[in-house]
Amino acid sequence: MTDQEKYVFEAIYGRRSVRQFMDNKAVAHEQVVKLLQAAMAAPSACNNQPWKFIVITSPEVLKKVRACYHREWFREAPHILVVAGFKEQAWKRSSDGYNSIETDLAIAMTHLILAAENEGVGTCWIANFNPGMLSEALKLTHDQIVFCITPLGYQKPGFKKSGNKKRKSLGGVVEFM
Numbered sequence: 550m551t552d553q554e555k556y557v558f559e560a561i562y563g564r565r566s567v568r569q570f571m572d573n574k575a576v577a578h579e580q581v582v583k584l585l586q587a588a589m590a591a592p593s594a595c596n597n598q599p600w601k602f603i604v605i606t607s608p609e610v611l612k613k614v615r616a617c618y619h620r621e622w623f624r625e626a627p628h629i630l631v632v633a634g635f636k637e638q639a640w641k642r643s644s645d646g647y648n649s650i651e652t653d654l655a656i657a658m659t660h661l662i663l664a665a666e667n668e669g670v671g672t673c674w675i676a677n678f679n680p681g682m683l684s685e686a687l688k689l690t691h692d693q694i695v696f697c698i699t700p701l702g703y704q705k706p707g708f709k710k711s712g713n714k715k716r717k718s719l720g721g722v723v724e725f726m
Contacts, residue, residue, distance in 0.1 A: 567671030
């Protein structure tokens with residue numbers, strides 16, 4: 550296994566949701582840009598790239614955005630990243646009208662959280678938020694959908710990642726034909 554392969558698998562198997570952030574330690578702008586570039590490198594159907602990434606660091610906007618998800622730990626992170634998309638820009642399958650927006654955004658978010666793990670930046674994929682409240686706080690247009698959000702920050706000293714992830718067996722989820 551090459552060093553590059555090793556790092557990829559370490560990020561995949563080591564990533565955990567962080568719910569304890571140091572509120573006084575911001576992630577450097579250059580590092581945030583590096584994470585965003587990883588998200589932008591994600592594949593999308595027909596390479597349409599129907600996404601928009603909104604990084605919130607302003608205390609005023611953070612206050613508004615934090616109101617859309619009621620967990621105390623969410624208020625600790627120095628940044629919140631919103632992954633939004635443009636449904637009309639996403640690829641549509643002609644046979645049944647399937648729209649790839651959620652798939653495209655999920656792949657981009659996955660790239661970002663794995664890059665964050667590699668860089669030592671904590672994330673927590675959140676879908677349980679109030680989308681109307683969030684869209685209003687960010688003044689999003691009617692053609693934008695918010696897919697998910699994540700805090701970005703450094704975990705508090707003493708925070709311990711959980712041990713092995715509980716997963717079904719290979720035989721329980723895979724069928725070789």
